[in-house]
Amino acid sequence: MGRWEPGARERLVVAAVDLFTEQGYDATTVAQIAERAGVTKSTFFRHFPDKRELLVAGQETLSRLLAEGIAEAPADASPLEAVAAGLRRASSTMGPANREFAPRLKAAIAASGELQERDALKSVSLAAAMTTALVARGVPDPIAALAGELGVLAFKRGYQEWSEGERDGDDDLAGYALAALDDLRAASAALG
Structure with missing residues (x-):
């Protein structure tokens, strides 16, 4: 996972929307979003307080x-x-x-x-x-x-x-x- 790779915020949003669409909002975890975006969970939380906030980035x-x-x-x-x-x-x-x-x-x-x-x-x-x-x-x-x-x-x-x-x-x-x-x-x- 690229810790300082540019575009992490945008990749997190795209990954989240794709996962929400594929498996539903409730079934999607922060860990899955981070993994799909190619970042760590700590990177996720540097950008967003929770998964709900991704859609209003x-x-x-x-x-x-x-x-x-x-x-x-x-x-x-x-x-x-x-x-x-x-x-x-x-x-x-x-x-x-x-x-x-x-x-x-x-x-x-x-x-x-x-x-x-x-x-x-x-x-x-x-x-x-x-x-x-x-x-x-x-x-x-x-x-x-x-x-x-x-x-x-x-x-x-x-x-x-x-x-x-x-x-x-x-x-x-x-x-x-x-x-x-x-x-x-x-x-x-x-x-x-």
Whole structure:
């Protein structure tokens, strides 16, 4: 096992999702994940406190990128325009590997109530990051919260459509997320 081999964190995530899909979340042990990833158990615990946290490995980075994009939006941007800037920023880090990995991740989450719960908490955290960034721009709290929630919905819908779409290499996640945000904006206007 390569103790200091680069990419251990990413390999642990891929190994975990593959094992969760093959044999179920409950039946998968940390030792099995570490072995599949080619690292030691101690390396696993340097990166993650437990196996449940593997599926939210990029959550902090994603929250940070969403907030940075919102903060860097033009001063005159509406709350949803600022959210769109956050979605563009966060989406820029997602590439072909994320797209190929997405169906396996979705299957692993769908098969485990515990992972579904953790995924829901991730959504709450992402919405909170966007809400906080919008409030820092001077957006009133109820509007910021609503825009943050719409941003999470747009990201999740866009990610799903992107990961399930044709893999011609020319489209990126941002286009899907922004189209989903436009759809949600239109839908919310129809609420009356």
